[in-house]
Amino acid sequence: xxxxxxxxxxxxxxxxxxxxxxxxxxxxxxxxxxxxxxxxxxxxxxxxxxxxxxxxxxxxxxxxxxxxxxxxxxxxxxxxxxxxxxxxxxxxxxxxxxxxxxxxxxxxxxxxxxxxxxxxxxxxxxxxxxxxxxxxxxxxxxxxxxxxxxxxxxxxxxxxxxxxxxxxxxxxxxxxxxxxxxxxxxxxxxxxxxxxxxxxxxxxxxxxxxxxxxxxxx
Ligand SMILES: [Zn+2]
Numbered sequence: 385x386x387x388x389x390x391x392x393x394x395x396x397x398x399x400x401x402x403x404x405x406x407x408x409x410x411x412x413x414x415x416x417x418x419x420x421x422x423x424x425x426x427x428x429x430x431x432x433x434x435x436x437x438x439x440x441x442x443x444x445x446x447x448x449x450x451x452x453x454x455x456x457x458x459x460x461x462x463x464x465x466x467x468x469x470x471x472x473x474x475x476x477x478x479x480x481x482x483x484x485x486x487x488x489x490x491x492x493x494x495x496x497x498x499x500x501x502x503x504x505x506x507x508x509x510x511x512x513x514x515x516x517x518x519x520x521x522x523x524x525x526x527x528x529x530x531x532x533x534x535x536x537x538x539x540x541x542x543x544x545x546x547x548x549x550x551x552x553x554x555x556x557x558x559x560x561x562x563x564x565x566x567x568x569x570x571x572x573x574x575x576x577x578x579x580x581x582x583x584x585x586x587x588x589x590x591x592x593x594x595x596x597x598x599x600x601x602x
Contacts, residue, residue, distance in 0.1 A: 523548045542573065
């Protein structure tokens with residue numbers, strides 16, 4: 385059974401690892417977008433511009449339907465970077481509606497805007513799975529997001545003992561794992577999660593495999 389990495393910015397292929405490479409359509413890379421390997425595509429809040437949205441959404445509408453596009457995103461909200469928040473919300477909404485239309489899960493980037501995310505989920509009555517990637521806030525906020533129906537994905541933060549991410553991994557089976565842009569390998573992240581859960585890496589692989597299957601990512 386492979387290690388599953390739901391969110392990475394690395395393009396390389398590694399034996400024994402299935403990963404979803406995240407591409408932002410705000411750069412020109414989409415002209416050479418992979419046609420077969422699993423990817424996610426979206427307008428990243430750091431780079432997305434409201435005045436380019438109509439054009440970029442036209443590309444998104446076409447490309448998002450490709451079979452190898454497993455997720456829409458990363459997209460999301462970031463109060464520390466990018467366009468003013470109300471513009472980011474407009475950009476995110478379009479992508480959420482597209483994801484709902486084509487029935488693909490969304491992978492979200494969120495910095496200091498968790499309550500806005502909850503409001504959007506309600507307002508748009510989202511039914512598709514919404515994954516918050518790289519969750520590194522406290523356990524209480526994590527639980528709150530899980531209770532609102534968000535799925536959390538954790539990265540290298542689970543290696544910091546006592547962190548919110550580590551505690552959430554310890555106490556739940558509904559989560560995904562990722563490398564993002566970190567140096568830490570997916571194998572190390574699985575090992576850390578297995579240690580936290582006091583289970584074997586193989587048992588953990590089975591848990592994550594089930595979570596992926598439920599999302600139709602395999
Ligand atoms: Zn990322």
